Amino acid sequence: MLEKALKGTKAYWIWVISVMAVMGIAFLFYLKQYHYGLGITGLSRDVTWGFYIAQFTFLVGVAASAVMVVLPYYLHNFKAFGKITILGEFLAIASVIMCMTFIFVDMGQPFRIVNVFLHPSPSSLMFWDTLALGGYLVLNVIISRVVLDAERKSIPPPGWIKPIIILSIPWAISIHTVTAFLYAGLAARPFWLTAVLAPRFLASAFSSGPALLILLCLLLRKFTKFDPGKEPIQKLALIATYAMAANVFFVLMEFFTALYSDIPEHVMHFQYLFLGLEGKATLAPWMWASEILALLALVLLLNPKTRRREGTLVLACITVFISIWIDKGMGMVIGGFVPNPLGNVTEYAPTFPELMISLGVYAMGILIVTGLYKIVLSVRGEVRA
Amino acid sequence: MKIDRRKFIKFTGLTTVGLAGTPIVRALTGEDSLLTPAKPAPSLDNPLTAKRWAMVIDLRKCISKEGCTACIDACHLTHNVPDFGNPKDEVKWIWKESFEHAFQEQEHEYIDEKLKNAPTLVFCNHCDNPPCVRVCPTQATWKREKDGVVMMDWHRCIGCRYCVVACPYGSRSFNWRNPRPFIKKLQPDFPTRSRGVVEKCTFCEERLARGLMPACVEACPEKALVFGDLENPESEVRELLKNNYTIRRKPALGTQPEIYYII
Numbered sequence: 184m185l186e187k188a189l190k191g192t193k194a195y196w197i198w199v200i201s202v203m204a205v206m207g208i209a210f211l212f213y214l215k216q217y218h219y220g221l222g223i224t225g226l227s228r229d230v231t232w233g234f235y236i237a238q239f240t241f242l243v244g245v246a247a248s249a250v251m252v253v254l255p256y257y258l259h260n261f262k263a264f265g266k267i268t269i270l271g272e273f274l275a276i277a278s279v280i281m282c283m284t285f286i287f288v289d290m291g292q293p294f295r296i297v298n299v300f301l302h303p304s305p306s307s308l309m310f311w312d313t314l315a316l317g318g319y320l321v322l323n324v325i326i327s328r329v330v331l332d333a334e335r336k337s338i339p340p341p342g343w344i345k346p347i348i349i350l351s352i353p354w355a356i357s358i359h360t361v362t363a364f365l366y367a368g369l370a371a372r373p374f375w376l377t378a379v380l381a382p383r384f385l386a387s388a389f390s391s392g393p394a395l396l397i398l399l400c401l402l403l404r405k406f407t408k409f410d411p412g413k414e415p416i417q418k419l420a421l422i423a424t425y426a427m428a429a430n431v432f433f434v435l436m437e438f439f440t441a442l443y444s445d446i447p448e449h450v451m452h453f454q455y456l457f458l459g460l461e462g463k464a465t466l467a468p469w470m471w472a473s474e475i476l477a478l479l480a481l482v483l484l485l486n487p488k489t490r491r492r493e494g495t496l497v498l499a500c501i502t503v504f505i506s507i508w509i510d511k512g513m514g515m516v517i518g519g520f521v522p523n524p525l526g527n528v529t530e531y532a533p534t535f536p537e538l539m540i541s542l543g544v545y546a547m548g549i550l551i552v553t554g555l556y557k558i559v560l561s562v563r564g565e566v567r568a
Numbered sequence: 569m570k571i572d573r574r575k576f577i578k579f580t581g582l583t584t585v586g587l588a589g590t591p592i593v594r595a596l597t598g599e600d601s602l603l604t605p606a607k608p609a610p611s612l613d614n615p616l617t618a619k620r621w622a623m624v625i626d627l628r629k630c631i632s633k634e635g636c637t638a639c640i641d642a643c644h645l646t647h648n649v650p651d652f653g654n655p656k657d658e659v660k661w662i663w664k665e666s667f668e669h670a671f672q673e674q675e676h677e678y679i680d681e682k683l684k685n686a687p688t689l690v691f692c693n694h695c696d697n698p699p700c701v702r703v704c705p706t707q708a709t710w711k712r713e714k715d716g717v718v719m720m721d722w723h724r725c726i727g728c729r730y731c732v733v734a735c736p737y738g739s740r741s742f743n744w745r746n747p748r749p750f751i752k753k754l755q756p757d758f759p760t761r762s763r764g765v766v767e768k769c770t771f772c773e774e775r776l777a778r779g780l781m782p783a784c785v786e787a788c789p790e791k792a793l794v795f796g797d798l799e800n801p802e803s804e805v806r807e808l809l810k811n812n813y814t815i816r817r818k819p820a821l822g823t824q825p826e827i828y829y830i831i
Contacts, residue, residue, distance in 0.1 A: 220763035222744030291727015291764025298706040309705035371736035
């Protein structure tokens with residue numbers, strides 16, 4: 184079926200080659216990083232994880248959010264998702280591959296990564312995260328492949344795939360929970376030491392993921408013959424609404440616990456993120472932007488009129504996505520490192536090579552999504568003909 | 569003849585014993601054979617052993633010797649620790665942190681200014697319950713069962729820096745760049761590291777194995793650092809702990825740090 188991604192119009196190929204060009208440039212920057220070391224990034228002794236790990240965290244959420252179409256479709260037999268479920272699963276595949284690549288580019292000794300398998304360490308959450316992500320990738324590859332193949336042949340998918348699909352539902356929850364546990368189990372980092380981190384991760388994922396899926400569906404409708412229909416888009420919008428409300432609620436819980444208890448080592452991280460510490464406030468404008476966008480998104484989503492009108496829904500989806508991307512893709516990880524465990528304030532900002540490498544990883548994800556979606560549309564074209 | 573690893577190390581260790589008696593080496597290691605004539609020459613045959621290594625730091629002595637960096641210099645020289653000259657790439661095994669940063673929970677508004685800014689020696693606490701060991705995905709860092717030293721394998725480390733994130737004391741450094749060009753004076757008997765791996769104090773396990781005290785302890789002109797076996801009631805560290813009120817860094821976290829401070 185993969186060959187279907189290799190046949191396309193001129194516009195399709197221009198797009199694919201442009202994306203690959205970005206990847207190529209990013210690869211050169213990666214070679215530079217590989218040669219020089221991670222010192223090429225903005226990371227330092229005090230801020231040891233940054234943009235790469237934050238993107239990884241954000242994208243695990245996007246990957247997990249496929250469950251928001253899989254669950255209604257397969258568990259509740261919600262037929263309207265029939266057309267877009269596979270799009271959700273393919274988005275998950277691309278996201279997991281991006282996650283793995285972000286981890287890879289963040290390693291000091293990337294070619295020793297096999298040591299994780301040679302010396303399995305169940306006490307490390309990173310070991311479990313590797314298993315969870317790898318398993319999730321395999322599950323989604325099997326499921327989407329089998330289901331799409333059945334669709335191509337106009338036959339129902341084989342019965343044995345159903346338990347695997349059911350298994351993929353808790354598995355999706357697990358990948359983001361384990362990713363939250365990477366952070367939430369560390370005595371050294373009070374900012375992450377909160378039981379609400381995993382629920383918050385899931386809520387933000389189930390909001391930003393469906394928002395992205397809505398945008399992708401509308402893009403497909405614009406550029407191809409694909410039409411998702413109104414109902415699934417509206418259903419996705421509703422899911423994003425509930426999840427965004429839960430996400431904002433969890434964020435407020437965090438604020439309350441930290442600020443009312445007034446324990447300095449908990450308060451200081453919020454203080455750094457929103458007001459700055461010792462005159463250092465690089466992230467403050469971003470964090471305020473994230474919160475304001477979150478509120479704007481909630482207003483647009485909660486109001487049935489603006490949620491139903493496509494123009495405002497698109498705006499809502501974009502605000503949800505950007506708001507959560509800032510929160511998870513920057514604030515959450517970096518905020519945990521400032522101040523450091525000794526109370527010193529060292530700031531971090533990604534460098535140009537770091538951003539280019541990240542852009543390359545995203546380009547790779549876009550390429551995978553493009554190819555996979557092309558396959559779906561080609562298969563469906565055949566079915567219709 | 570079959571030479572296994574152990575025998576090989578013993579053999580190479582013995583050949584270094586030949587050098588050990590020379591004045592140059594004695595000057596370098598700071599060993600004064602006139603004062604301690606009975607002390608055996610450094611050899612793998614006479615290692616220093618303990619059930620639980622620990623250190624007591626007498627901050628009063630340390631603070632009194634203003635500007636002294638003897639222990640830091642000795643450690644960083646012995647272990648080929650690079651000096652990049654900038655905080656971003658910095659690698660350090662032992663350093664001075666102001667008291668208010670080393671002991672944040674002890675600080676208060678009216679604390680003696682001298683103590684507040686007192687340079688406090690900090691390094692790996694060799695915790696009994698080390699979070700860094702728990703999080704390592706490759707067991708490249710582990711607590712040695714026989715004596716509690718938290719060890720590092722620089723050949724297995726994948727450079728994920730999870731241990732750096734998990735350490736509540738900021739004791740671990742990552743090689744953001746190739747450290748080798750930045751080693752001021754290369755010591756051929758200790759390994760250098762490659763870029764992309766984490767490193768930290770190892771309680772001089774390589775010196776203990778040859779019967780030598782840690783480099784920092786040996787270098788301290790004030791004898792402010794005392795190293796010994798916590799499990800031995802007769803040891804000097806136990807004596808100090810009995811006769812002085814000591815504090816540890818962040819004891820509430822349950823990591824059981826094994827560096828004790830006399831204030």
